[in-house]
Amino acid sequence: MATAMSCGVSSVFLLFYVFTSCLGLFSGGETFKRQVSVELNPGLTVTPPGGDLLHVRAVGDNDTLHFLFCSQGAPTLLLVHTNSSSSTVKVDWPLFLARNTSGSLRVEPESSILYSTAVVFSRLLEYDDVNDTADPTSDPFPPYELQNFTWSRLNLSGPVALLCGAASNFTNGSLCLQLSVFQSEGRGELWPRLIHTANSSQMGVWLDGMLPRANRSRFLLELQAVSGAYPLSRVEVHRSIDDEYTPSIFKVSQWVSSVNGSSDVLGFVQWKPVAYRQSNPALEDATPCRHSDPRPQSSEKTAASSGLIRAFYSEPDTFALNVSFGLAGEPFYNSTQFLSWTVLVGVGSPPVDSFSPLVVAIMAVGLGTPVVFLLLGGLWVCIRKRAADSTTAYEPIN
Amino acid sequence: MADYEERRSLLGDDDEGSFTSRQAARGPGRPMPAICDPSHLLHRVVVLLFMCFLGFGSYFCYDNPAALQTQVLQDLNLNTAKFMQLYAWYSWPNVVLCFFGGFLLDRVFGIRLGTIIFSLFVCVGQVIFATGALVNHFWLMEVGRFVFGIGGESLAVAQNTYAVNWFKGKELNLVFGLQLSMARLGSTVNMNIMGWVYSEVALAVGTGHTALGVSLMIAAVTCVFSLICALVLGFLDKRAERILHKEQGKTGEVIKLTDVKDFPFTLWLIFIICVGYYVAIFPFIGLGQVFFIEKFNFSAAEARAVNSIVYIISAPASPVLGFMVDKTGRNVVWVIIAVVTTLAAHMMLAFTFWNPWIAMSLLGVSYSLLACALWPMVAFVVPEHQLGTAYGFMQSIQNLGLALIAMAAGAILDTRGYLVLEVFFCACICIALMAVVMLYFVDYLRGGDLNQSAAARAKLQKEATSDAEIKRRPSRLTEGEFARLAPMSAFGLRNRYLSRLGAQLPDHCSTHLSSLAHRSVLK
Numbered sequence: 001m002a003t004a005m006s007c008g009v010s011s012v013f014l015l016f017y018v019f020t021s022c023l024g025l026f027s028g029g030e031t032f033k034r035q036v037s038v039e040l041n042p043g044l045t046v047t048p049p050g051g052d053l054l055h056v057r058a059v060g061d062n063d064t065l066h067f068l069f070c071s072q073g074a075p076t077l078l079l080v081h082t083n084s085s086s087s088t089v090k091v092d093w094p095l096f097l098a099r100n101t102s103g104s105l106r107v108e109p110e111s112s113i114l115y116s117t118a119v120v121f122s123r124l125l126e127y128d129d130v131n132d133t134a135d136p137t138s139d140p141f142p143p144y145e146l147q148n149f150t151w152s153r154l155n156l157s158g159p160v161a162l163l164c165g166a167a168s169n170f171t172n173g174s175l176c177l178q179l180s181v182f183q184s185e186g187r188g189e190l191w192p193r194l195i196h197t198a199n200s201s202q203m204g205v206w207l208d209g210m211l212p213r214a215n216r217s218r219f220l221l222e223l224q225a226v227s228g229a230y231p232l233s234r235v236e237v238h239r240s241i242d243d244e245y246t247p248s249i250f251k252v253s254q255w256v257s258s259v260n261g262s263s264d265v266l267g268f269v270q271w272k273p274v275a276y277r278q279s280n281p282a283l284e285d286a287t288p289c290r291h292s293d294p295r296p297q298s299s300e301k302t303a304a305s306s307g308l309i310r311a312f313y314s315e316p317d318t319f320a321l322n323v324s325f326g327l328a329g330e331p332f333y334n335s336t337q338f339l340s341w342t343v344l345v346g347v348g349s350p351p352v353d354s355f356s357p358l359v360v361a362i363m364a365v366g367l368g369t370p371v372v373f374l375l376l377g378g379l380w381v382c383i384r385k386r387a388a389d390s391t392t393a394y395e396p397i398n
Numbered sequence: 399m400a401d402y403e404e405r406r407s408l409l410g411d412d413d414e415g416s417f418t419s420r421q422a423a424r425g426p427g428r429p430m431p432a433i434c435d436p437s438h439l440l441h442r443v444v445v446l447l448f449m450c451f452l453g454f455g456s457y458f459c460y461d462n463p464a465a466l467q468t469q470v471l472q473d474l475n476l477n478t479a480k481f482m483q484l485y486a487w488y489s490w491p492n493v494v495l496c497f498f499g500g501f502l503l504d505r506v507f508g509i510r511l512g513t514i515i516f517s518l519f520v521c522v523g524q525v526i527f528a529t530g531a532l533v534n535h536f537w538l539m540e541v542g543r544f545v546f547g548i549g550g551e552s553l554a555v556a557q558n559t560y561a562v563n564w565f566k567g568k569e570l571n572l573v574f575g576l577q578l579s580m581a582r583l584g585s586t587v588n589m590n591i592m593g594w595v596y597s598e599v600a601l602a603v604g605t606g607h608t609a610l611g612v613s614l615m616i617a618a619v620t621c622v623f624s625l626i627c628a629l630v631l632g633f634l635d636k637r638a639e640r641i642l643h644k645e646q647g648k649t650g651e652v653i654k655l656t657d658v659k660d661f662p663f664t665l666w667l668i669f670i671i672c673v674g675y676y677v678a679i680f681p682f683i684g685l686g687q688v689f690f691i692e693k694f695n696f697s698a699a700e701a702r703a704v705n706s707i708v709y710i711i712s713a714p715a716s717p718v719l720g721f722m723v724d725k726t727g728r729n730v731v732w733v734i735i736a737v738v739t740t741l742a743a744h745m746m747l748a749f750t751f752w753n754p755w756i757a758m759s760l761l762g763v764s765y766s767l768l769a770c771a772l773w774p775m776v777a778f779v780v781p782e783h784q785l786g787t788a789y790g791f792m793q794s795i796q797n798l799g800l801a802l803i804a805m806a807a808g809a810i811l812d813t814r815g816y817l818v819l820e821v822f823f824c825a826c827i828c829i830a831l832m833a834v835v836m837l838y839f840v841d842y843l844r845g846g847d848l849n850q851s852a853a854a855r856a857k858l859q860k861e862a863t864s865d866a867e868i869k870r871r872p873s874r875l876t877e878g879e880f881a882r883l884a885p886m887s888a889f890g891l892r893n894r895y896l897s898r899l900g901a902q903l904p905d906h907c908s909t910h911l912s913s914l915a916h917r918s919v920l921k
Binding site: 239241242243244245246247248249250282283284358359362363365366367369370373374377380381384 | 471476477478688692693748749750751811812813814815816817818821822824825827828829831832835836838839842843
């Protein structure tokens, strides 16, 4: 018995060891890395009026991703994917600041550009949900135009940039956007802990301490996606059984580009339909989000609101959608006066969550051990039986 | 009268005197109508009815928090970990108390008074719990659950003991199954009605902790009902004792807490199965409602319904499955089937988006099957005089598991989400699976009767009976000749072997003593 047990136990450990080492191989084997360098206001020595331009250059083996984040007008994140590891960004600052001609910001060589997409955080909408129905059309207040906000300087710490701003009629509080660019694959520290790759950047958006215009106010955020070709035109909602990193959220929404007749995705905006009412969230601070269908927008308006769009795109193609925070019955913004939401913007296919090593290991050990017990036990019984048979058999007297 | 015959033949020499005196006592007395005659089946059915309703209140109120999960979380502004404390606080007193529960019943209060006292605790606990909600003090609610727990689980021990006392040798499995059905009925009704009660109350007094308190106070009525059952049952049992002169409860039999160290290895394995299995059922059901809402986009009413399907299925399935297990034997195989099915159900919930009705129905069937096959096994591996202690200890460990796992489950859900929680439950089931596989082999190698078919058990019982009769007869047969007459059962063989060695056998192992008779009568 004891031997069988110790056998069982040691085989469990063996199994566990084999599994963990396999997982180690899997996860550690092939991570794609990029060299990330950050530059504020490239080519300019003084602080530009009207907002900073951040350029993050992420160089891969034979391609480069340019992340451009700018607060000239509405905060805009522009991603340009090139097939050369030596492509550069050129900014014609006087033209760029004038904000009336395209071509003032270029990625060179132009022929190396594979794909580009931009996300403009254009408006913050507020409505008075008197009857607690969470219907955004019920009683809207005039929207806050983010292009009219007073934005702070970009606060840089490594590959993380923080931008905060307030509308002129905010008595206090602010809307902040935090951009993170990554060297390699990983996962955010705080919920929703989105998985990211070196091909994506994460934007955290939060509304902190601002006084709502009604006690029962709820908010929406308008996003505009701009592309030269293949705009982000549809939102896919995938169900995922894995809520390990975002407890109780079993969905992931992806706003993707669609190339005619192909399932290839060139660029994406990905988020989980959850916002949090605390800066250091717990499960009960989660509040569900919904999004509207993306609709084509007037490109001229978008270009007018964002300096970066005007400067880079000559003929932009724009789609917009609203993300609304909170469902009927959920606490209102006023309960904590905090709301944070996180979104991933990147090129290529959106990253897909997979089971964590913890889950796989527990299931493997849990299912494997009874089977091992069964095999060992069966074997042991067979041996015992055979031994018993041979000892009780009649033996010749002589 | 058939039982008398049976009892006489089984109990052997010791019973001879009492049998005649009993005959004399009843002798010329007027014949009682069947329903009043404690030795008659009809009367036992009446007793069974009260026995079943004895647990109704406690089972109804046990799952009050689960039935009102969203309301409790919202009205009292709790997180999941704190919510699960309500379940943990129920379990904590039982960790100690269940250990003594059987002991208290046998030695201190006696089964009748004990049952009444525990029913009283259930009542008072629920009232405190409701008051806590009414005045919006969470700690008072925890106190209420604690007091409620003091009564609740010990009441289940009392219920089991009553069942063994009245029905041993007479479809005990079926009675266990039926009791479980009633208990589950209580839980089901609670799951599906409390939401409605709350909404009705909320219409009258407005949502918030007051509505919650009033709803819980209404739930307390069921506890009062159970208390009445305890009183009636006590009266009937007393009366049966007077008429039948049947020996009360466990008197004359020594119960020691030190019995625990004599528990056989197989019993410990049964304990592990019990803990591993139940911790993956009850805390899950406690958290189920919100899980179905969030993962499967169910409405609140639908989520409550699917959460209670386990209990709904369990109610009719328990007697049927109990009967089946009775007729087929092979308890260990049934337990293995139940555990594997449960594991499959939990994995379905964890790793697929399949309609949870499937998984929950599977869970319901396997859960009833396990209860029918597992709990009677205790009676096979320990002598009857340790049965109260063994059942008590089993529930005690179960409660320790439930308290710890309830807290762990809340914390896991708060930090890692439902997938990890489900995987954690799967791991618990896997531990139970390991234990039951081990139990199978240990029992097999020891030639135990846990996994015997019903036919083999009947044969064994017959042997034990004839064995006892042969011994009683002034026999000239030598032991060798005797052995040739009937093939010996493994049990008889072992005992005979030990007694020939001159080893001091505990009373219950001598073939002519009552305990053995009970043991073999118990199928």
